[in-house]
Amino acid sequence: MDFEFTAEQNEFRKQIARFVAERVTPQAERYDQSGEFPREILEELGELGYLGIKYPEQYGGVGLDQPHLYHTIFCEELARGSLGIAAGIAMHTSTATYGVNKWGTEELKQKYLVPALQGKMIAAFGLTEPNAGSDAAAIRTRAQRDGDHYVLNGTKIFTTNGTVADFITIAARTTPGKGFKGISLFLLDTKTPGFSVGRKLEKFTIHCSDTAELVLDNVRIPSEYLLGEEDMGLINIAQSLVDDRVMTAGLAIGVAKAAYAGALKYAQEREQFGKTISTFQAVRFRLVDMLARLKTAELYSYYAAWKADRGEKIIQEAAMAKLVASEAANYICRQALSIFGGYGLMMEYPAQRFLRDSFFPLVGGGTSDIMKVVISKEMGI
Ligand SMILES: Cc1cc2nc3c(=O)[nH]c(=O)nc-3n(C[C@H](O)[C@H](O)[C@H](O)COP(=O)(O)OP(=O)(O)OC[C@H]3O[C@@H](n4cnc5c(N)ncnc54)[C@H](O)[C@@H]3O)c2cc1C
Structure with a gap:
């Protein structure tokens, strides 16, 4: 068993994280308020070659050996900046383009897939x-x-x-x-x-x-x-819908990480009763519970992506990754909000956005109940 990312995967994460820190995070609040999807961010990601993580080089894809793992990292890093922006981009790079790559004629691929991976079409x-x-x-x-x-x-x-x-x-x-x-x-x-x-x-x-x-x-x-x-159609697209649960798990982990990091920093700075609030056991334990759930969700989601990259069937693993990661993200964002106290309820702090956004992975791609239906079928009960 090897729990390490490769040097290339770590470098890939750093590059996406840099892009997100420069182009996504600073604008996240503005886009949350306007409700507009920033097409230019998708275009920029296309120019940089990030939209084809799951696709072959001949259509402008990257042709990676572990596309699911890379795509999970990509979703996670984007969602640390903005889950709203990440959700639109992840839909574009996965199920929305899966069918044309898999079953489209050469003409359709040239007309739609190539410009989609360049960020010229959505x-x-x-x-x-x-x-x-x-x-x-x-x-x-x-x-x-x-x-x-x-x-x-x-x-x-x-x-x-x-x-x-x-x-x-x-x-x-x-x-x-x-x-x-x-x-x-x-x-x-x-x-x-x-x-x-x-x-x-x-x-x-x-x-x-x-x-x-x-x-x-x-x-x-x-x-x-x-x-x-x-x-x-529904039978054919099933594999992509399974993969998408791993993608949604990645999105959930991203927003959870952002919420956890913000709450940890705040807890170490905010003073009450002459001490930083992180010294109070109730707050410390909350942070511990958040981190434990985050790490569990991360590990299981990477495992599901790794299995998918080995060409294995991941019906149960994908449903479980999404169930665990989305429930963890919602819990973590809720706890993060409470660590911010009254400031958590103010629009000028992102804690409320993280919590609002963390409800999406609980539903998109199938609800937690449906994940349980899928898992129980796989268990044979
Ligand atoms: C922001 C957002 C973006 C989305 N994007 C897309 C998209 O791009 N393309 C697309 O096709 N869809 C999209 N969806 C749809 C999404 O996949 C569905 O909302 C989801 O599958 C749930 O369906 P529903 O909303 O009709 O709820 P329902 O199916 O009506 O479920 C209502 C409640 O009943 C429960 N329930 C239903 N059936 C069962 C069962 N058998 N056992 C136990 N409980 C059950 C559910 O868990 C839920 O609590 C999106 C949804 C949202 C919110």
Whole structure:
């Protein structure tokens, strides 16, 4: 067993951390207040070559030997600066572009994947619908074949990057009555007539991650834009959805680290009763509990990513990493807020943003309950 990152991985982390310290952290509050997703940060990351961590070099990717581990580090470092910004970028670098890389024709890859990895296009992933969240197989958006096109009608909700996306990997039902087997994936260019943004959704959490309701009204998609086999979309995308749980664990660890570091520093500076508050056992124990949960979440998430990089099936490990890391992050951010006392409740301190943002990993990519459903199935109970 080897618990060390390689020199290259440590260097990679340092580079991302430097970028985040210069370009993300100083602007995090401003973007949280404006609620805008900073496209220029995605563009800069594209220029620097960071958007293709999971993809082959021929399309502008990095071609790494351990893409999952690198991607986890990438998500974690971005989320230390801003979980809102990180969530939009991580969606772009994973599930939103996974389908076009895996099943897209060469023409589609050149037209969409290459510019996406350069940061010139933004991608989204549309599965969830108003009546189908945890039960993704219940989606109602229809795709009906019409000659050499599919015609899509329906509504998507909670789509990250939804109002800013240039293209969307979108799921629609091609065969009614077949449950999770009758769903297909398509690449939808958002310039296609009939596609519109219903509304941008206002959120309590990750303000600057763009979240939208999307409307599809007789949207005609050429049949070459079908990603993978017809009716196999949900089954095909399953691997990416599993990987994404490791990504979400990375996002959770990032915000938890930021909250923990801020609280530790504050506890060692803030004086009450003539002493720094870190000398009070109640505060010290709180910091110990935070660190213990953080380290456990980190180790297990790296383990899941490491296993994925070995080509192993990680259904249980990915669900467990997300469950443990997102619950830990929420706990850590809650404790951090209390260490800041009244200042924790003030908008000028980031503790409240960390806590608000830490609710997202509990839901995005599947709720904690659903992680438990997945784990219990894997346990055979
Ligand atoms: C900020 C944000 C961004 C998102 N981005 C995207 C995106 O880009 N693309 C996309 O497709 N989706 C996205 N989602 C959707 C997300 O994946 C769903 O919100 C999530 O899967 C839960 O679905 P739901 O909201 O419909 O809740 P529901 O499924 O209605 O769940 C409601 C409650 O019931 C519980 N529950 C449901 N079923 C079970 C069960 N079988 N056993 C036990 N408990 C159960 C849940 O745990 C939860 O507590 C996003 C969501 C958010 C909040």
